[in-house]
Amino acid sequence: MRVATLAHEIDFDGWRVAARALRLEGVEPAQASFRVGGSAEQGGLFDQAETLAPGTRASPAGPIEQNFTVSKTFVDLAQQVILHRSADRFDLMYRLLWRLRDEPDLMKVTSDIDVVDALDRAKNVSRASHKMKAFVRFREIEDADGPNAIAWFEPAHRVLEKTAPFFVRRFQNMRWSILTPDGSCSWDLKTLTFGPPATADQAPQEDEVEEFWKTYYASTFNPARLKTKTMQGEMPKRYWKNLPEAALIPEMIAAAKGRSETMVATPASAPNPRTERIVAQFDRETGPQDRLPVDLNELAAGVQGCRRCPLWRDATQGVCGQGPRNARLMIVGEQPGDQEDLAGKPFVGPAGRVLDDALIEAGIERSDVYVTNAVKHFKHEPQGKRRLHKTPNAGEVTACRWWLTSERDLIRPRAVLMLGATASLAVLDRKVAVTRERGQALALDDGSAGLITVHPSYLLRLPDPVLRAQQREAFVADLRRVRTLL
Missing domain, CATH: 3.40.470.10 (Uracil-DNA glycosylase-like domain)
Structure with missing residues (x-):
């Protein structure tokens, strides 16, 4: 068994170098494994293996060419899949890499079980990135340099580095930090930096803006259009504990039926006279258009x-x-x-x-x-x-x-x-x-x-x-x- 040791959970460059070396040596997927971290006694990139001369295989099938290229489609997909939390993600991408030499059009075969698996994991990673953009909630504190917004978030997958540039573009003129169990990132108005993992107690629990936000959120709730399953699909419960507005949701759901009945029973308000004048003027400008040309x-x-x-x-x-x-x-x-x-x-x-x-x-x-x-x-x-x-x-x-x-x-x-x-x-x-x-x-x-x-x-x-x-x-x-x- 050949074991490649990677520096960290999203070490794509390390995986790429190791996977390429294994593929050129002819190490079959069943004989290759990837793991994160390790002790100093492991002695380099590979465990339990001798270094092979260039142009040779680990298997007896004979020499293979040193140059082996794959499509950008595969590279982009691998960069996404490696952010997935599944333990076998490195092995899955190596299986695809192994097959691509003899099946160069493999990534176009969307019915292939490995391709489907990889695409599904990449989709989940993209969804996790989207949810992070939607559900990060900053809370403001004052430090020595002035206002600083801090957020605690628990992404479904390791998407912090992938998603952080979005927040730079969105909040360029604000100092902020995002803390997650996988790592942290900070923007100081000039530079985006990444740091170690954090815990929830390192983030502020509330700020003075929070009550205003809850009031606004409650005022936009329309009980007549409530679809609980759809709402939970778009705002999964796993994120609720970090959303200040989530505390209002159970009560709003419970009161939705009564509020809807009240809305239906309330008589319609009289039309705004100013609006009626504008509509009448609009009709005059438009002219009669009920006759077929x-x-x-x-x-x-x-x-x-x-x-x-x-x-x-x-x-x-x-x-x-x-x-x-x-x-x-x-x-x-x-x-x-x-x-x-x-x-x-x-x-x-x-x-x-x-x-x-x-x-x-x-x-x-x-x-x-x-x-x-x-x-x-x-x-x-x-x-x-x-x-x-x-x-x-x-x-x-x-x-x-x-x-x-x-x-x-x-x-x-x-x-x-x-x-x-x-x-x-x-x-x-x-x-x-x-x-x-x-x-x-x-x-x-x-x-x-x-x-x-x-x-x-x-x-x-x-x-x-x-x-x-x-x-x-x-x-x-x-x-x-x-x-x-x-």
Whole structure:
């Protein structure tokens, strides 16, 4: 048995060096073991083993090459898994490393038992990091240098070093320390440092802000929307003892039913007169829009003057659909992008080019298709000189559905292809799980056929070229399928 001794529980660099040496020597997973710490008598990196010359195996199978590389995907996964508290995490990653030489695409086999195990542990580590961001509660003390915020936290996995940079970004102008059973970290406004493990009694138990926080938390509690299992799933009980607001939860749960009944029995308050005046003015500015436009030109003019939702304020212009009046196929996207907003035409940006190429491959002429969007104005947020896309919310989709319905009434297509969840919500008036309903022929209320697929921008966002190629083939297959509905 070859035993590699690591410096500490999250010694990824030490594991990496040891695992690589063992793999190059040909030490099989059953004969390799990793442990943390150890006595000075162990005599180096490996127990019970002689040092082998380069280019030889520990097994009789003969020499192997000195160079052995693995994908970045594996390295990133190993860095996550090693933060897991399971005792066999090092052995699991070595088994994967052992197999990767002969199975270079192993990490893509998501049904493999070792890959599934590693991915599940990495997911648990990511979840523990997320919970740490959500449930760390600082309490302020005064020391020789002024205010200092200190928090005690018990993460499910060893994620302190992984998560600490988040708190640096979040609280750059505040001195703080986070104490955990695995270690501690401190920020002094300039440098992030890590220290030894701590105990709960080293952290302050309360501060003067705590009562204000409890009052705020209690005031945001809505008894009518209480879902205890969901709440405990998002805020597991293991974290409650370190959350000041957790002391209020049992009482609020117990009183929820009575408070809900009181809310239901209370008569509705009178409308605010000022709000009613604003709504009336809004309706006058919007103008009558209960009459179906006689043609697409009138519809386009109406969109330019639409004030049904606030999106018109930040957009360059409204972007109506484009295509022949008698198109048999209507394609509905989400909303105009940056280039569409400037050009006033749908699908002329990067996603539009992906759609054009896929239509050609599927045997569909773009000039025969009416292409439009669920929402007619570009929703975005500025970031420097760029305008970054923001997904329209349900209220904005509902406000704009009148224009989409008018387009469908004027075009009367035989089939409607919905690109993504927002387009599906606009056409079907219900939330849709795209992956579950994708490619299925649906009967729409106007007698036409509907089909759901992904938005072309989804293909652009996929970093893995192999997955991107697979998803593009599936997208083209959906276009061919919708062609059969015509």
